[in-house]
Amino acid sequence: MTxxxxxxxxxxxxxxxxxxxxxxxxxxxxxxxxxxxxxxxPVPPGFTITTExxxxxxxTGREPDGLAGQIEAHLEALEREMGRRLGDPQDPLLVSVRxxxxxxxxxMMETVLNVGLNDRSVVGLARQAGGSVGQAASGGSxxxxxDSYRRLIQMFGKTVCEVPGEEFEHALDEAKRAKGTHDxxxxxxxxxxxxxxxxxKIFAKHTGREFPQEPREQLDLAIRxxxxxxxxxxxxxxxxxxxxxADLGTAVNVVAMVxxxxxxxxxxxxxxxxxxxxxxxGIYGDYLANAQGEDxxxxxxxxxxxQELERLDPTSYHELLDIMAxxxxxxxxxCDIEFTIERGKLWMLQTRVGKRTAAAAFVIAGQLVDEGLIxxxxxxxxxxxxxxxxxxxxxxxxxxxxxxVARGIGASPGAASxxxxxxxxxxxxxxxxxxxxxxxxxxxxxxxLNGMIAAQGILTSRGGKTxxxxxxxxxxxxxxxxxxxxxxxxxxxxxxxxxxHTVVEGxxxxxxxxxxxxxxxxxxxxxxxxVQYFEGSLDPExxxxxxxxxxxxxxxxxxxxRRLAVRTNADTGADAARARRFGAEGIGLCxxxxxFLGDRRELVERLILAATDADRTDALAAxxxxxxxxxxxxxxxxxxLPVTVRLIDPPLHxxxxxxxxxxxxVAVAQERGEDVAKEEALxxxxxxxxxxxxxxxxxxxxLGLVIPGLFAMQVRAIAEAAVAVTRDGGTACPEIMxxxxxxxxxxxxxxxxxEKIIAEVVGDSGVEVLIGTMIEVPRAALTAGQIAEAAQxxxxxxxxxxxxxxxxxxxxxxxxxxxxxxxxxxxxxSPFESIDRDGVGRLVRIAAxxxxxxxxxxxxxVCGEHGGDPDSVHFFHEVGxxxxxxxxxxxxxxxxEAGRAAIETTGSDSR
Numbered sequence: 001m002t003x004x005x006x007x008x009x010x011x012x013x014x015x016x017x018x019x020x021x022x023x024x025x026x027x028x029x030x031x032x033x034x035x036x037x038x039x040x041x042p043v044p045p046g047f048t049i050t051t052e053x054x055x056x057x058x059x060t061g062r063e064p065d066g067l068a069g070q071i072e073a074h075l076e077a078l079e080r081e082m083g084r085r086l087g088d089p090q091d092p093l094l095v096s097v098r099x100x101x102x103x104x105x106x107x108m109m110e111t112v113l114n115v116g117l118n119d120r121s122v123v124g125l126a127r128q129a130g131g132s133v134g135q136a137a138s139g140g141s142x143x144x145x146x147d148s149y150r151r152l153i154q155m156f157g158k159t160v161c162e163v164p165g166e167e168f169e170h171a172l173d174e175a176k177r178a179k180g181t182h183d184x185x186x187x188x189x190x191x192x193x194x195x196x197x198x199x200x201k202i203f204a205k206h207t208g209r210e211f212p213q214e215p216r217e218q219l220d221l222a223i224r225x226x227x228x229x230x231x232x233x234x235x236x237x238x239x240x241x242x243x244x245x246a247d248l249g250t251a252v253n254v255v256a257m258v259x260x261x262x263x264x265x266x267x268x269x270x271x272x273x274x275x276x277x278x279x280x281x282g283i284y285g286d287y288l289a290n291a292q293g294e295d296x297x298x299x300x301x302x303x304x305x306x307q308e309l310e311r312l313d314p315t316s317y318h319e320l321l322d323i324m325a326x327x328x329x330x331x332x333x334x335c336d337i338e339f340t341i342e343r344g345k346l347w348m349l350q351t352r353v354g355k356r357t358a359a360a361a362f363v364i365a366g367q368l369v370d371e372g373l374i375x376x377x378x379x380x381x382x383x384x385x386x387x388x389x390x391x392x393x394x395x396x397x398x399x400x401x402x403x404x405v406a407r408g409i410g411a412s413p414g415a416a417s418x419x420x421x422x423x424x425x426x427x428x429x430x431x432x433x434x435x436x437x438x439x440x441x442x443x444x445x446x447x448x449l450n451g452m453i454a455a456q457g458i459l460t461s462r463g464g465k466t467x468x469x470x471x472x473x474x475x476x477x478x479x480x481x482x483x484x485x486x487x488x489x490x491x492x493x494x495x496x497x498x499x500x501h502t503v504v505e506g507x508x509x510x511x512x513x514x515x516x517x518x519x520x521x522x523x524x525x526x527x528x529x530x531v532q533y534f535e536g537s538l539d540p541e542x543x544x545x546x547x548x549x550x551x552x553x554x555x556x557x558x559x560x561x562r563r564l565a566v567r568t569n570a571d572t573g574a575d576a577a578r579a580r581r582f583g584a585e586g587i588g589l590c591x592x593x594x595x596f597l598g599d600r601r602e603l604v605e606r607l608i609l610a611a612t613d614a615d616r617t618d619a620l621a622a623x624x625x626x627x628x629x630x631x632x633x634x635x636x637x638x639x640x641l642p643v644t645v646r647l648i649d650p651p652l653h654x655x656x657x658x659x660x661x662x663x664x665x666v667a668v669a670q671e672r673g674e675d676v677a678k679e680e681a682l683x684x685x686x687x688x689x690x691x692x693x694x695x696x697x698x699x700x701x702x703l704g705l706v707i708p709g710l711f712a713m714q715v716r717a718i719a720e721a722a723v724a725v726t727r728d729g730g731t732a733c734p735e736i737m738x739x740x741x742x743x744x745x746x747x748x749x750x751x752x753x754x755e756k757i758i759a760e761v762v763g764d765s766g767v768e769v770l771i772g773t774m775i776e777v778p779r780a781a782l783t784a785g786q787i788a789e790a791a792q793x794x795x796x797x798x799x800x801x802x803x804x805x806x807x808x809x810x811x812x813x814x815x816x817x818x819x820x821x822x823x824x825x826x827x828x829x830s831p832f833e834s835i836d837r838d839g840v841g842r843l844v845r846i847a848a849x850x851x852x853x854x855x856x857x858x859x860x861x862v863c864g865e866h867g868g869d870p871d872s873v874h875f876f877h878e879v880g881x882x883x884x885x886x887x888x889x890x891x892x893x894x895x896x897e898a899g900r901a902a903i904e905t906t907g908s909d910s911r
Contacts, residue, residue, distance in 0.1 A: 011053040012070040014077065015046055020331075025050050027251030029100025032351050039330065041323055041348050045081050046095070046255035047074040049223065051102070054249035057227045071223070075254070082256055087215025091128055092121035094148070094257040097222040099229060101250040104352055108238045108446055109229040109250055110159040112222040113292060114152040114257060118213040122149045129262060140263050146192035147261060151292065153199040153211055156218065160225040163206040171198045185290060219254070226252045234449045236825070241453055241476060243828060243871075258347045260340040261292050265313070268293045271306055271320065271337045273328040276356040276474060277410060277514075279363025279546070283307055283321070285337075286464040293338060293349065302483055303464045316346045327351050332373040333382070334364050355474050357413050358387035359547050366550035376557045377903045383554060384900065385870035385893035390414070391551065392534075392889065394525035396512055404517035406498045408459070408484030411470035416457030416479035417510040417522045420503055422491045424451025431455070438509055440496055442489045443482075444469040452478060457511045459518060461487040461496075479513035487518070534892055535581050555892065558899025559583070564876065565883035566894045567642070569863060573633030579888035583895050586641035586733075588795060588885020589863035590634060592627070592714060593650040613708075620713045627714060631721030631734070640731035644795060644863070644885075646774065647714050647750075649700045649739040659686050695800075695809065700740025704750060711738075715754045719761035719769060726765050735770040737795055742777040744786040751790055772859070775847050776800035784847035788854040795885070796844050798864030798872075802831050805840045832865065835872040845879050852880075861885060870897045877901035 018026045018034030026034060030048030037043045049071065056064035079085050084093035094116040099109035117125065126145035157163035172184065175195050179186055187195070203211045212218050229235060230250045239246055260268035271285035286303035288295055289312065310317040320339060323346075327335045336354030340347045356364065365379035374382075396402075396415045418436035421427045424447070427439045431454035439455040441448065443462040452458055452472060457479035460469045464483050473480035487498045494505040501520065503509060510523040532538040533548045540552035567588035568579035576587060610616035634643055666683050669676045689698070704711035715736060722732035736754060741747045751771050758769050775781050776797030784794070803810050810832055821827045835841050844862075851858045861883040866872035868886030873894055876884055878901070886894050 009052065009064070009066065010070070011050050011064065011067045012074050013048050013050065014074060015043060015048070018048065023102050024248075025052065025251075027051060027100030027102060027253075028104055028352055029098060029350055030251045030253050033253060033255070035330075036327075036348055036351060039326070041326075042346055043348050044256040044258050045078055046253060047078065048100070049252040049254070051249040051251050054227045054230060054251065055247070057224070058230065058249065063224075068220075071219075071254075075219075078254075078256060086219065087116040087118060087121045088124060089120040090124045092116055092124045092215075094121075094125070095219065096253075096255045096257055097219065097226060098253045098255065099226045099250045100253050101230070101244075102248045103242070103244045104355065105235060105238055105242075105244070108235040108449070109232065110222075110226045111294070112152070112155050112159055112225070113294065114148045115156075115218045115222055116215040116257075117149045117152045118215065120213075121215070122146065125149075129259075142189040143187075143192060144259070144262050146189050146196060147187075148259070150192055150196045150199055151294075152218075153196065153203060155294075156211075156222065157199070157203045157206070159229070160221050161203070161207045163203055167202050167206075168199060171195060171202065223252050223254075226250065234446050237449055237453070240822060240825075240828060241449075246825060255349070258340050258342045258345075258349075259292070260288075260342065261290055262343055264289055265343050266341055267291055267309075267312075268295065268340045269303070269306060269309070269338075271324060271339065272354055273324045273335045273337070274360070274364055274367075276334065276336070276354050276360055277413060279334075279356070279360035279367065279550075281367065287312075293340065302462055302485055313341060313344060316341050316344065319346050323348065329373070332368060334360070355471060357474055358390040359413060361387050362391070362550040362554060363546050366546075366553055369553075376554075377561070380554055380557055380561065380896075380899055380903055383896070385873070385897040388530075388551070388896050389890070389893050391530040391547070392528055392892070394531075395514070395528050396510065396519075397524045397526035402510075402519050402521075402523050405501055405520055406484045406486045406518040408461075408481040408487075408516045408518070409464055409470070410512065410514045410516040411464075411467070411482040412458075412473040412478060412480035413514040414457065414479030415510070415512060415523070415525055417508060418456045419506050420496070420509055421451070421455070421505055422489070422494050422496075424448045424454075426505070427451035427454040438511060440487075440489060440509075441469070442491070443467060444472070452476070457481070457513065459484060459487075459509070459511050461485055461489050473513075479511060481511045481513060481516050481518060484516070484518055534583070535578070555583075555896060558896045560899075561902045562895065562898035563902050564873070564881065564894075564898040566891055566898060567644075567861065567863075567883050567885040568888050568891055569867075569885055570634070570888060572630075573637045575888055576634050576637035579891055580637065580639075580641075582888050582891040584641075584888065584891045585883070587634065587638060587643040588861050588867070588883060589737075590643060590645045592630075592646060592648045616707070616709060620709050624713050624717055627717035628721045628724075631718050632724055635721055635725040635732035635734070636730055638733075640733060642733045642735055644735040644737050644772075644793075644861070645714075645718055646737045646739050646863075647701075647704060647711050650703075659683075662686055693809075695803070701738050701746045701750060702740065704738075705746065711750055712753055712757055715757045716761060719758050719767070722767045722769065723762060723765045726767050732767060734767075735772060735793060737793075738771070738773045739797070740777060740800070741773045741775075741787065742779045744783065744790050747773050747787060747790045770859075774800075774863070775844075776804070776864075778804050778843055781843035781847040785850040785854040788851040788858055791851075791855070791858070793859035793861070794847065794851055796847070796860075796862040796864065796881075798835060798840065798844070798862060798866045799832065801843060801864070802836065802840050805836070805843060806831060834869050835866045835875055837875055841875055841879075844876075848879050848881065868894050873897040874901040874904070877905065 015034045015037040018031055020031045020035035023031045026048045033043055053067050079093055082093050084091050086093045094114050097112045097115055122145045126141045129141035129144050154168040158165040175191055200211050260266045267289040268291050269287035274281050275284045283306055285306035287306050287309045288303045334354045335351050338350040340349055361383050365382045368374045369379050418438040420440050421437045422440055427437050428450050430437050436456045438457045438459055439451045440459045443460050458469050458473050460482045461484050463469055467482050469480055470482050487496050489496045496503050508522050510519040529545055529548050530551055540548050565585045567586040568584035569589040570576040570579050570587050571591050606619040662683050666676050666679050718734050722734045725732040738747055738750050754771055770792040772791045772793030774797040775794050818830055848860055860881045862876055863885040867884035868890030873884055884894050
């Protein structure tokens with residue numbers, strides 16, 4: 001027994017005891033059920049078992065001491081409140097057992113409905129519903145009772161006892177075939193009674209025991225199954241995808257059952273207070289009469305729009321609208337609501353701040369500011385860089401002759417094309433080969449998560465905006481079209497048919513997650529409106545596009561709030577110009593080795609392989625004017641903004657002929673008797689300079705020190721370009737960066753030579769040239785105080801710092817074993833994608849602190865890939881860097897996240 005257990009921990013809370021602030025303890029579902037209860041909304045009574053109980057169970061494999069007694073006490077209180085006992089044969093209380101983690105994980109963990117039913121209480125349920133089992137087989141109450149019982153055995157068998165779900169599905173399909181129908185509503189009480197017997201046999205075959213008839217045993221086993229589902233494969237995969245911590249655990253909610261499958265005056269639905277796809281205000285959601293909640297999200301039957309409820313049950317409809325308005329005002333955000341109507345009585349089963357598309361996130365944030373519910377700081381907090389990046393993806397260009405062959409519901413926006421696949425396994429297989437795929441299913445279920453992650457888009461023939469496919473796709477930012485009921489999906493045959501067309505596995509289709517249209521073949525794309533705005537071709541003050549206006553408003557606020565400057569990585573004038581349009585405030589990394597590709601590669605090869613001083617001088621003389629003109633173009637485009645130029649840093653193998661191929665060519669030529677003296681000399685030189693590990697070899701500052709005149713040529717070209725731009729009336733602010741420094745002496749040697757050249761070239765032009773270094777070698781980070789004595793700025797090269805800090809070869813490890821590290825949870829995300837705060841991040845922190853201690857005011861930036869990663873930007877803000885630098889396309893993302901980092905540091909009163 002742990003100390004916490006001895007202290008008598010409280011593991012179970014009645015709904016009236018909690019509130020929405022207790023999500024860590026009660027999970028999102030439990031906290032929000034408690035909040036709605038306290039608001040006086042019609043919530044079925046129940047209680048929540050805390051995440052602490054789950055964590056204790058997962059740690060020890062048994063329930064913590066005291067939990068069973070607390071469940072018993074709360075169950076008895078629930079029975080008194082309902083006036084029924086769990087599983088009573090005459091008048092049974094039934095309960096649902098539902099998961100509910102701190103963060104929404106739709107469909108990833110277990111739910112069991114109708115707990116408490118058995119061979120005896122099914123009779124009492126029929127009587128309670130208004131009939132008796134002895135009535136005619138077509139009696140509605142009789143049918144309802146047996147339908148509820150078969151659902152319990154199916155859900156309990158699959159989720160609690162790991163009975164293959166497809167066996168239950170096959171049995172249900174067979175019952176419908178025998179009845180001559182495709183709709184389970186056409187099965188009568190006798191059909192369902194027979195199905196229950198079939199289900200019990202399936203259960204016994206796979207478990208070796210009869211279906212449990214003791215209601216409390218059902219409850220206890222269901223609770224443990226929900227606990228265990230926290231570590232189910234699909235839940236783990238989803239957490240990694242969404243970056244949800246693995247140690248949170250899930251709460252368990254035990255709720256008195258209310259029934260939407262009692263007949264046409266009952267039903268279940270999901271509602272959103274605003275459109276989760278576009279953010280538009282209005283009435284959005286799905287309703288399904290005579291159904292339980294799982295039927296809606298599973299897409300088993302196509303739903304009707306929520307507005308149809310006004311015709312079916314106007315009283316419940318208007319009560320629901322009043323509750324939706326109240327909840328949105330209370331939560332100050334888009335709310336996702338699940339409800340059930342039991343014979344005209346509305347019950348609220350769940351609310352949460354709803355998942356939404358990237359576009360809806362920006363639009364809704366702006367709307368809520370206009371409505372006075374939040375301020376601009378809170379609006380900025382509610383969007384993020386990953387969403388903004390999604391909005392910058394292209395959309396379909398439909399000005400050509402493309403005719404949609406099908407149309408469904410635009411469940412998650414985007415434009416996606418790819419080869420059709422019909423199983424998740426195939427989607428994963430082809431995606432691993434680098435192919436784009438569209439996963440096509442009748443409807444998805446939680447077991448399809450792997451395939452949904454691998455696919456570019458998801459297409460289903462069933463379901464609506466609240467189906468499993470729609471909700472999960474929106475959360476992941478995947479394009480999704482659901483409910484395209486004109487499509488007949490035949491998974492075993494690996495094909496679907498629509499309008500006379502047959503599409504087989506491997507055929508390419510395109511899906512539009514905004515309009516819901518499906519096209520045959522690959523449709524060309526065009527830049528998104530958001531990219532057009534950033535590039536200046538779309539005026540936010542003159543457009544009617546609500547998204548563009550919202551993005552402009554929030555980006556403007558982010559720029560006023562951020563402390564970090566945002567530069568770009570650019571190697572050409574064209575790249576620099578585009579980055580300026582995207583809001584870059586300078587260049588943080590100009591990679592000079594990229595300037596030597598293509599036609600210039602031969603000049604660098606001549607330089608590296610030069611056998612005499614004269615050869616080397618000739619090669620440098622040829623390179624100088626080319627380099628100077630490159631810098632002139634870049635300085636002109638940046639118009640006085642700082643430009644950090646990294647001196648050449650190529651691993652030698654990138655500029656030398658491949659050794660193996662060159663050796664083969666020489667051997668073949670010798671065999672033919674050809675004159676290969678020149679080639680033999682080249683081969684000898686390449687062999688002499690060959691490196692087993694060129695990423696740790698003769699590159700960066702080492703190359704500049706070994707090849708006389710190389711760095712001097714580049715420094716001269718930079719200085720001459722700056723002077724030329726200045727004399728033409730412009731302004732140039734060059735910063736020369738020495739790469740791969742590990743010892744201050746390396747930098748001092750290069751700096752001494754560079755300063756002589758700069759003084760000679762600059763003269764009285766007024767041009768100022770800074771000299772600094774990249775911190776990309778761990779030793780440089782650990783001796784930053786020494787290096788700062790010789791450096792006017794540091795720029796962290798986090799790509800190499802990560803490689804050397806971890807001992808990883810980036811080009812090799814990501815495909816070789818990172819997938820396994822992610823699968824095992826060693827990584828939550830690749831350290832090359834988001835900075836490793838504890839290891840590589842600590843090196844950055846040490847270097848920043850010790851560098852500034854030695855040289856107050858030392859300029860600090862970052863130019864690795866992490867400069868455009870949203871999470872990493874927050875870290876760089878915390879560490880106190882002056883700027884981040886990233887690719888032009890990522891500049892808006894970094895600007896947004898820099899603003900968000902600032903408000904998270906200072907806080908905001910959003911009320």
